Amino acid sequence: MVFIFGFNFPDSTLVKRSLESFYGIGPSVSRAILARHHIHPWAKVGSLKNPTVLALTADLTSMKIENDLRREVQDNIRRLKDMGTYxxxxxxxxxPVRGQNTRTQINTARKLNRIERGGMGRVQM
Known part of the structure; x- marks a missing residue:
């Protein structure tokens, strides 16, 4: 088990996949991190040397991921609600917030939008 940024990963897990398990890190960011640390895309977590793991952890601490990013997204949504914007x-x-069709496909949007956002609540139809 390798300990990266507060989480344990099995030795057989790909480094790319373990990085993408963090909230806020997607495929392109994980690819950039791997390139920055000269890690092969198919490398396993168990094959990393200890200095590389420490460098990865240090790199992740400088990024806004996990709870910090979730809090920022919630604050942005709360700010939009307080201003009363559309x-x-x-x-x-x-x-749906980004102009999706609501005439026929609203049920999917409502399911996806059930994240706890606090505030005014839902309109009952």
């Missing part, structure tokens, strides 16, 4: 009202009602 996007803020759509968030509060649990409706």
């Amino acid at each position: 996007r803020g009202r759509r968030h509060a009602m649990g409706l």
Whole structure:
């Protein structure tokens, strides 16, 4: 087991996949991190040397990921609601925010929008 940024990963896990398990790190960011640390894309976590793991952890601590990023997203949504913008009202009602079709496909959008956002609540139909 390798300990990276507060999480244990089995030795057989790919480094790319273990990086992408963090909230806020997707495929392109993980590819950039691997390139920065000269790690092969198919490298396993168990094959990393201890200095490389420490460098990865140090790199991740300088990034805004996990709870910090979740908190920032929640604050941005709360700010939109407080200002009373169109996007803020759509968030509060649990409706699609980015111009998606609502005539026939609203049920999927409501399912996806059930993240706890606090605030005004949902409109009952």
